[in-house]
Amino acid sequence: MEGLTNISVVRDIMERHGFTFSKSLGQNFLINPSVCPKIAEMGNAREGFGIIEIGTGVGVLTHELAKRADKVAAVEIDTRLMPVLEETLADHDNIRIINADVLKTDLAAVIMENFSGLECAVCANLPYYITSPVIMYILESRLPIKSVTVMVQKEAAVRLCAEPGTRECGAVSFAVRYYSTPKILFNVSRGSFMPAPNVDSCVIRLDILDKPPVSVKNESFYFRLVRSAFTQRRKTLANSVSATLGIPKDIVISAIEGAGLSPTVRPEAMTLEKMAAVADLLEEQQP
């Protein structure tokens, strides 16, 4: 259905279905007509592609994705939206709606069941209360996808796309760079949504890498180290890691020095390669 960015069309649908916004589910629906076509086009929604969407709302982005891609599988948690989507997406026969929590959905199985012979990508205007968990869930699931194109809060976009070794970076920036090359695509003002949130947004795209840019001996220890490094970001790496992982400080310092770094190095000065070197040395020294 066209017109899903028109406030009176959306209000009419909502009224007829008795639907009211749920703040706790992050329901801020897009009403700026230029945004969804841009997300679809920059997010690989095109011939030969199956797209996973997370959080359909009334289907405004789903509609633009289905116009361009071969197939769309959309995961939406809110059961109240199911009859709404039956009406708004009735023109399309290439959409499968999955009424579920995305964090409890086996996305690899969704791809296998729906996108045989197609390339895949993820596109979404994410519910902001679970931005990082959803992105981490997608990345860690190592799905056979080309890209993840998502609308997130501006501050989250900066952190997610920050280059390790800069002030803005955090544990999530390391994870993003381990699995992908991130890019901020464009800004979206708060007035583009109904209801308007208190923050501005950004659309980012993570282009998934074939293999990580660094090799580590033990991936799960590497990510434990990264998380521990940024738990107390004002402290030195040695203090933060020692306190969080419970490893004696002299052992942490010897790994840091063994990697050719200063014992007082701070987490935000670390790169993926430096963190990998410390992780490999520290893991060797574990009992």
Ligand code: SAM
């Ligand atoms: N795509 C629509 C748009 O752009 O207007 C809606 C975006 S709205 C920011 C987020 C959507 O995610 C809502 O429809 C909400 O119900 C849904 N949602 C929230 N938590 C979810 C979860 N855990 N799993 C799947 N969908 C979820």
